Amino acid sequence: QVQLVESGGGLVQAGGSLRLSCAASGRTFSSYAMGWFRQAPGKEREFVAAIAWRGYSTSYAGFVKGRFIISRDNAKNTVYLQMNSLAPEDTAVYYCAAGEAIAALSINRGIDYWGKGTLVTVSS
Numbered sequence: 001q002v003q004l005v006e007s008g009g010g011l012v013q014a015g016g017s018l019r020l021s022c023a024a025s026g027r028t029f030s031s032y033a034m035g036w037f038r039q040a041p042g043k044e045r046e047f048v049a050a051i052a053w054r055g056y057s058t059s060y061a062g063f064v065k066g067r068f069i070i071s072r073d074n075a076k077n078t079v080y081l082q083m084n085s086l087a088p089e090d091t092a093v094y095y096c097a098a099g100e101a102i103a104a105l106s107i108n109r110g111i112d113y114w115g116k117g118t119l120v121t122v123s124s
Helices: none
Strands: 003-007 010-013 018-025 033-039 046-051 058-060 068-073 078-083 092-099 111-114 118-123
Touching (some): 003 092, 003 111, 018 033, 018 118, 033 068, 046 078, 058 068
Parallel strands (some): 010 118
Antiparallel strands (some): 033 046, 033 092, 046 058, 068 078, 092 111, 092 118
């Protein structure tokens, strides 16, 4: 069993940056691929980024365009999402997820655990 708790969301102006964190409990954290997803009001949840269990491989959604960086620290059971050059369209609830592989996560499949989300609001 893995429990995921996101933090770091908040209100930021367009062009600003935020770093989201996802703290995981459970001894098997390092064996999971981890991902970030987001859901904007009135829209479906979508994939943002994923990182393999060792951190050597990553995958990003096209709309990230080099603005976001996903990383993980297995010693701290934490995965991060550094978000730069934020725009109003990035406003959403951001969710952390754990799954079997980044290939599955990138198509919203193979997700074993979800966090409850953290709200990011980008003002224009």
